[in-house]
Amino acid sequence: MSGALSHLRILDLTRVVSGPWCTQMLADLGADVIKIERLDGGDDARHFGPPWVEGRDGPTRDASYFTSVNRNKRSLAIDIATEDGQQLVRDLSRQCDVMIDNFKVGDLDRYGLGYDDIRTVNPAIVYCSITGYGIDGPYATRAGYDVIAQAEGGLMSINGHPDDVPGGGPVKVAIAVSDIVAGFNATVAILAAIEHRHRSGKGQRIDIALLDSIVHFGSNQIVSMFASGEVPLRWGNQHPNLTPYQVFRSLDGHFVVGAGNDAQYGRLCGVLGREDLGLDPRFRTIGDRNKNRQALILELQVVMNNQTTSHWVERFAEVGVPSAPINDYKKVFEHPQVRHRELRVDQAHTGGGVSSTVANPIRFSETPVEYRIAPPVLGEHTNELLAELLGKSSFEVEALARNGIIGRPA
Numbered sequence: 001m002s003g004a005l006s007h008l009r010i011l012d013l014t015r016v017v018s019g020p021w022c023t024q025m026l027a028d029l030g031a032d033v034i035k036i037e038r039l040d041g042g043d044d045a046r047h048f049g050p051p052w053v054e055g056r057d058g059p060t061r062d063a064s065y066f067t068s069v070n071r072n073k074r075s076l077a078i079d080i081a082t083e084d085g086q087q088l089v090r091d092l093s094r095q096c097d098v099m100i101d102n103f104k105v106g107d108l109d110r111y112g113l114g115y116d117d118i119r120t121v122n123p124a125i126v127y128c129s130i131t132g133y134g135i136d137g138p139y140a141t142r143a144g145y146d147v148i149a150q151a152e153g154g155l156m157s158i159n160g161h162p163d164d165v166p167g168g169g170p171v172k173v174a175i176a177v178s179d180i181v182a183g184f185n186a187t188v189a190i191l192a193a194i195e196h197r198h199r200s201g202k203g204q205r206i207d208i209a210l211l212d213s214i215v216h217f218g219s220n221q222i223v224s225m226f227a228s229g230e231v232p233l234r235w236g237n238q239h240p241n242l243t244p245y246q247v248f249r250s251l252d253g254h255f256v257v258g259a260g261n262d263a264q265y266g267r268l269c270g271v272l273g274r275e276d277l278g279l280d281p282r283f284r285t286i287g288d289r290n291k292n293r294q295a296l297i298l299e300l301q302v303v304m305n306n307q308t309t310s311h312w313v314e315r316f317a318e319v320g321v322p323s324a325p326i327n328d329y330k331k332v333f334e335h336p337q338v339r340h341r342e343l344r345v346d347q348a349h350t351g352g353g354v355s356s357t358v359a360n361p362i363r364f365s366e367t368p369v370e371y372r373i374a375p376p377v378l379g380e381h382t383n384e385l386l387a388e389l390l391g392k393s394s395f396e397v398e399a400l401a402r403n404g405i406i407g408r409p410a
Contacts, residue, residue: 003030056352077407
């Protein structure tokens with residue numbers, strides 16, 4: 001059965017995380033994604049190791065960082081600094097519905113591959129650019145990185161413990177969340193632009209910025225600031241609007257509890273044998289508990305210390321109070337629900353080993369996600385793509401390789 005987007009072809013000039021996250025999402029949903037890479041080393045993320053993907057003869061040249069966002073794609077190595085390489089990209093764009101890049105503003109224009117150049121040869125193209133700051137404005141020409149966006153866009157100011165507690169201070173989110181969110185935004189935007197093209201026949205340019213994306217990501221805290229005039233603070237493992245909704249210590253470790261409403265809070269007090277805390281006027285409503293959170297947390301923590309994590313998680317589950325252990329990723333993939341949902345995907349790597357990635361979380365009843373192609377080695381599909389899409393003969397392909405325009409499969 002064909003994937004939901006099997007009618008679309010994507011010309012992917014992205015690297016590292018933000019763009020590849022977007023194009024892997026589209027590829028997982030069935031789109032034919034053609035990944036254009038540099039001849040010399042390819043996507044930068046191929047070298048972000050160790051760890052490396054293991055092959056039949058030991059480690060391959062591809063980092064697991066790269067393979068995490070590049071399955072279901074075909075790799076074509078082209079030197080876009082050459083006129084012949086630029087022409088190949090323009091010719092390929094004629095055969096594609098979407099072109100996406102995450103170069104700095106203006107870089108592709110220098111190669112004759114900017115939006116105005118590409119729409120000349122394919123007026124219906126949907127052309128998406130992911131940059132640090134967007135294609136206009138005083139910071140547009142600056143390079144953008146996840147940690148910069150997290151800092152500049154406010155996320156680090158609310159992530160971490162308060163300054164006055166041990167270990168307090170701003171903390172970067174471990175995952176490159178600015179890149180991931182920008183990649184998701186690009187995915188949504190591309191699908192919307194395709195839908196618009198179905199009705200109008202017109203392509204368009206999409207402008208996605210890491211800074212815009214991470215500021216938007218903080219909306220619930222930002223809108224609270226707009227309403228109250230109070231700048232959001234760092235709450236550590238607590239929630240600014242719900243109590244208790246945080247980490248607690250147990251007899252043998254830590255776990256989380258999220259009492260999201262008054263009824264759940266009442267049941268939590270019952271499990272703890274502290275029904276009096278449910279009746280205490282300081283803690284009856286969400287607003288009361290937020291106002292008096294420190295006094296409540298101290299009372300709850302005294303009881304939590306008396307039993308193990310598994311005891312509390314099981315007891316809370318019995319009465320419908322959300323709670324969970326804090327799993328490391330090894331334990332995540334031992335989790336019965338994660339196993340049932342088959343969130344690990346193993347594919348045979350061209351290097352002879354196995355490439356293991358995380359399954360796409362989208363589930364369809366009619367067009368299920370398929371894992372067709374393992375993350376490719378550099379230039380793996382160069383020959384077949386040039387023959388299939390541009391009608392190049394083996395002699396023409398060999399001449400392009402000999403002249404340094406394209407790379408031979410690694």
